[in-house]
Amino acid sequence: MSTIFAPITGRGGAVTVLRLSGPATLDITAKLTGGLPPPRRASLRPLTHAGRHLDEALIVTFPAPYSFTGEDVAEFSLHGGRAVLAAVSEALATLGVRPAEPGEFSRRAHQHGKMDLLEAEAMADLIAAETEAQRAMALEGATSLHTACASWRERLRQIMAQQEALIDFPDEDLPPEVEAALLSGIAALRDEMRAALAAAPAAERLREGLEFVILGAPNAGKSTLLNALAGEDIAIVSDIPGTTRDAVGVRIDLGGVPVHITDTAGLRNTVDVIEAEGVKRARARAAKADFLLLVAAPGEDFPEAPSGIQSLQIHTKSDLGLTGGFSVSAKTGHGMAMLREKLAAAAQELTDTKGAAALARPRQIACVRDTEAALDAALQLDDPELRGEELRTAAQALARLVGIIGVEEILDAVFSGFCIGK
Incomplete structure (x- = not known):
């Protein structure tokens, strides 16, 4: 296996940490530093190559298997200038070390038993987390899923053992409650x-x-409302009806949940071809939204929400004297704090897993769905051998969830979304 390197910190800081992993790591570190530093102790050493002084770096080595990847690993804390990183990278390439591919460090960690696929995906989600709720799900959700998966695997192992007993001892007059308990366990x-x-x-x-969409008639105050929620001028505001022709949106944090709020063209019948297309797109976005903000100016009716999509009716322009119902004024700020609270509550409700294991990725969902389908198929069978075969199918699908067997074809999909330094 080749030795790889990559920066594991972002650009522009005072310090850049460069990670090496692979069989030649310690030898190359010794060549660059003039002698191998003690393992797991930070040592300040000069980095030199081909007679050139590259940098003064803090070096830490992690001999295998006690490292992130399970291989020999070294981390160089360099000064953060681009020229320093370029010079050290060039020296490493000259010595036969190649740049790491996206997710390659984590993939090697998986291959050496340092993390399973659920842990790898949780790390990727943690790196990408934008809000507190996403951070919590990446950490706590992964733990709960890992715990649930371990429980599922152990229970399935016990079920399969009971099923094998029914297969191996068909003439032993086993009590009927044995099979009844088996079927009950499968169903649970x-x-x-x-x-x-x-x-x-x-x-x-x-x-x-989440995708929240603002829907309403022209001049209902949709664009002004979007700007107020965003805290900046995102959409053009004008007294001319039909100013907004296309969707304009912004991503904000509502109660720890990332939400993309989109302003759309005002809903009305029009002979203007461009505006008509905007209205068509507004309705299409509304049909795919997670939540709708239905707005109406004083004296106007609220637009109708597509079936099955949650919504909130908001009277805008309360500064003009409108009373009754929930009303806001983006101009004066009246009701805006309450609106944010209502939207945050809606966002939190839409993302509440209600205590169930957090299956947040299509791969995870597919594995659990395949397991559930095999268990359901097993319940429909009376023949012990056929039922046992469905249980083995369930076990294989569940094993794919953590990456114990049959995972080579999905590794690229799991790790390709990582940054280079991971």
Whole structure:
């Protein structure tokens, strides 16, 4: 296996940390530093190559297997200038070390048993987290899923042992309650997985972010409302009806949940071809939204929400004297704090997994769905051998969730989303 390197810190800081991993790591570190530093102790050493003084760096080595990747690892804390990083990278390349591919450090950690696929995906989600709720899900959600998966695997192992007993001792007059307990255990495990699958859309929404759409007639105050929620001028505001022709949006944090709020064209019948297309797109976005802000100016009716999508009716321009219902004024700020609270509550409700294991990725959902389907199929069978085969199918699908067997074809998909330094 080749030795790889990559910076594991962002650009522009005072310090850049460069990580090496692979069989030649310690030898190359010794060549650059004039002698191998003690393991797991930070040592200030000059970096030199081909007679050139490259930098003064803090060096830490982690001999295998006690490292992030399970291989020999070294980390160089360099001065943060681009020229320093370029010079050290060039020296490493000359010595036969190649730049790491995205996720390659974490992939090697997985291959050496340092992390399973659930832990790898949780790390990627933690790196990408924008809000507190996403951070919490990446840490706590992964732990709960890991715990649930361990429980599922152990229960399935016990079920399979009971099933093998029914297969191996068909003439031993086993009590009927043995098979009844077996079927009850299969059903309970299947139902728990169904609950996790039912909660999966909420976890996915939290990981990806929600889509809130503002819908209303022209001049209902949609663009002004968007700007007020964003805290900056995102959309053009004008007294001319039909100013907004296309969707304009901004991503904000509502109660720890990332939400993309989109302003749309005012809903009305029009002969203007461009405006008509804007209205068509507004309705299409509304049909795919997670939540709708239905706005109406004084004396106007609220637009109708597509079936099945939660919404909030908001009277705008309360500074003009409108009373009754929930009203706000983006101009004076009246009701805006309450509106934010209502939207945050809606966002949190839409991303609440209600205590079920947080299946936040399509791969995870597919593995649990396949396991649940095999368990359900096993319940429909009376023949012990056929039921046992479905249970083995369930075990294989569940094993794919953590990456124990049959995972080579999915490794690229899991790790390709990582940054280079991970």
